[in-house]
Amino acid sequence: MHQRRNLGRMFLLITVLLFGFASAQKVVQLTYCSLNEKHLRMDCKYALPAESPEPFCKYTQGERLLDTTNPDEEQHAPYKTRAKARIFPGNICRLLFKNLPKGKSNFTCNIRLGESAAATKTSVVEKSKPFAFTSHCSLQLHLRLLKYFPFS
Numbered sequence: 075m076h077q078r079r080n081l082g083r084m085f086l087l088i089t090v091l092l093f094g095f096a097s098a099q100k101v102v103q104l105t106y107c108s109l110n111e112k113h114l115r116m117d118c119k120y121a122l123p124a125e126s127p128e129p130f131c132k133y134t135q136g137e138r139l140l141d142t143t144n145p146d147e148e149q150h151a152p153y154k155t156r157a158k159a160r161i162f163p164g165n166i167c168r169l170l171f172k173n174l175p176k177g178k179s180n181f182t183c184n185i186r187l188g189e190s191a192a193a194t195k196t197s198v199v200e201k202s203k204p205f206a207f208t209s210h211c212s213l214q215l216h217l218r219l220l221k222y223f224p225f226s
Contacts, residue, residue, distance in 0.1 A: 098122075099129060099187045101195035106181070114174045114199060118167040118183030129187040131167035133159050135180055140169065144186075176201050 103119040122129065132142035138150045141159035149157070156172040167183060182196040 098190040098193075099126070099185050100193045101183055101185055104181075104183050104195040104197045106197060106199055108174075109170070112173050114169075114171040116169040116171070116181055116183065116197070116199075118169075118185065118195065120165050120167065120183075120185045120193065122165060122187060126187055128161060129185050131159055131161055132184045132186075133157065133167075133169045133171075134182045134184060140171065140181075143167070174199065174201050 099120060099122050101118055101120050104116065106114055106116045109115055116133065118131065130142065130144040132144065132147065133140040139147060140153045140157040141149050143159055143161055158170045159167060161167050167185065169181070178198050178200045180196055180198055182194055184192040184194050186192040
């Protein structure tokens, strides 16, 4: 009887701990739009627990790291002049990507808070289909952003 009660308490503790870590951060939405025919902007909206430190954000294509806000990770060499990831107010991790290839491309947004597991979301972008031009993704806004985060 005593062992069963201890097992029940351990199960409850493990469940609470796992739920706590799993819900530490989450990707709420991943959207994209074009800056022009060749360039892409992706916004990764995420949620964090109250009073959390700023998370690290990265965008990947499979095992290839496009860019990250984590200074301890090395950006994949071919993307150093093509991809820039930055964190913006409102819990948004933004990727600016130059020279989008024809066909379909998978982009994965990864949000990591401390040592917890990363929250991820993947979107498939198809260059042959027209991108959405929306008010929050206007060319004028992107030109201002490129002024601050130029591709060199």
